[in-house]
Amino acid sequence: MTRVVDVVVIGGGQSGLAAGYHLRRLGLECAVLDARPAPGGAWRQTWDSLRLFSPAAFSSLPGRLMPPQPGETYPDAAHVVTYLTDYEQRYELPVHRPVRVAGVHRADELLRVDTDSGVWLARAVISATGTWSSPFVPAVPGRAAFRGTQLHTVGYTSPRDVSGRKVIVVGGGNSGAQIAADLAYDTDLTWVTPREPRYLADDIDGRALFDHATARRRALDEGRTDTGGVASLGDIVAVPSVRDARDAGLLRAQPMFDRITPGGIARADGTTAEADVIIWCTGFRPALSHLAPLGLRGPRGRIPTSGTRALGEPRLHLLGYGDWTGPASATLIGVGRPAREAAREIAGLLGVV
Template sequence: MTDAPRAVDVVVIGGGQAGLAAGYHLRRAKADFVILDAQHEPGGAWRHAWPSLRLFSPAQYSSLPGRMMPSPPGGGYPSAADTVAYLSDYERRYALPVIRPTKVRAVRRSGARLQVETDAGTWRARIVISATGTWWRPYVPHYPGIGDFAGRQLHTAGYHGPETFHGKNVVIVGGGNSAAQILAELSAVAATTWVTSRPPRLLPDEVDGQALFDLATRRHQATLAGESATGIGNLGDIVAVPAVREARDRGALKAEPMFTRIIPEGVAWSDGTTLACDAIVWCTGFRPALGHLAPLRLRGADGLIPTDGTRALDEPRLHLLGYGDWSGPASATLIGAGRTAKAAVAEIMKQR
């Protein structure tokens, strides 16, 4: 790339599942676009997930538009590695114009266009699609004494498997799917204690990601129509993938109430009870990675960017994909990202 800014119709920031889904629809619309990805290889955040992680749906319900994800050997739920292979193949199959590694530093207004500043030069675009996801902003809540703990602390994003936890005493924090899957794995090799802010609830065994996506879509449509709808939370919080079912059946999914503080040797509750541990694994979620959009000054009081569908209310040249329900029903999932991207690109082509 030369030092002079390059002009393009659409810049997509992020080459993970949401960015590739956007690329598929932009390609079909014959748009002039590029995808800028900070990673060195395809696969998005899935490349950094722990090996035993499983999707919440079978492959046929975990696919991007145009190309079905192959079922893993033996069937069942695809792994993180299966997903990386699928996204890599998808990118090649549709010859998507991904430029990597390219780190986007800032997006700014520049007359009739948006200026995208990267570590490899500058782009000027009529439309910018931000699809950077959440993996790069792990969230750890603050508890008194968190800096005094003498053991090991790590977030889901830094968990790479059970090998270093054999024989240890481990506290796992969080009541979602990541916590349940990591607990299922670690409880086979370590003494584990699961702590949650509210009692965790497993979904019925027959409920997987397809059902969750359908529920999220109906809830979103009802909200737009000013109606009430049954939420996912009324069913439960955790998908019972096979490893979680196995842990449940051997009694490993018993959860304790959330501790109130951390002490050098472990954790403590308000009644004075303490528990010594070697490690704390924070399965406490992520926040949207939106730092590159800071110059646009679009965030609301909740830290999110107000949108109409995927389009930013205060900057109609910006669309956001793949950050969760606020940027489209179940848009942080593979199937949800594809459907949201289709609607976003249709609107973008009308903005010409």
């Protein structure tokens, strides 16, 4: 079965929904293809204690404010799933699920999107698959010989799964700090970071981070000095759970290890630590394998872009993969602006506006 639309959006999480919203407002016929069986994107697969960095009103997609969660300043993942489900229904976004995209190919004047449920032909494509489905684990010597359990951030749920065990959490970013804080009370925890943890000031939340990222992008666009972006402020947002564990003296980071042993970790200086579980909070890579047939990847695996538009294929836009596809575009509050710009550029390309 082959279907034809103006735009295919690949991914039905927050970025795909924001794209669908702006495309529909411009009168473009689109189809949003989502591999997941239900709304909510990656928010359905987070650990239980995860909270947003910002209050609900500052964590909203275009067109509709996220309502506050009763009793919570910073909403949890379940609240986000409810919001995204309502958003999709309120704007009657044409989401098709579960649909897995196998590849995007050039087909003369159209792009062909091959899926497990048929073929879509489109005049343009927006890839909004994010990073959650592409976890990264570094190649540390001895990792394959470890006798215990290894998890990535995507596989961690709650302290009850590892309670009373010796756990090593690897990673000095937000997920590493939050999961370490989660486990600090119920496990024999070792938190390992590549460098000394850098906490942002306690009064900084997602609102300030978005403003800082936007200011940096404006400075770069105007040829002014690079402000360094969010990374210049620190690596870890001190959300309440992290702040409480830190202030209680429970978050003491140890330096990175050199190799993994069957029963734990070891460093070149001879120090070791035993472990039953290693949790890798070591980040993600953009999930772009479906775009491989287009042959667009450049250095470090990224597809070179101008804004959200792929330089090697003007009918393709990438949305929500981080600052390289728009300031803070991997966040709820940040994806709206690049989604609007992508939709407008596509409308211009197709002669709609």
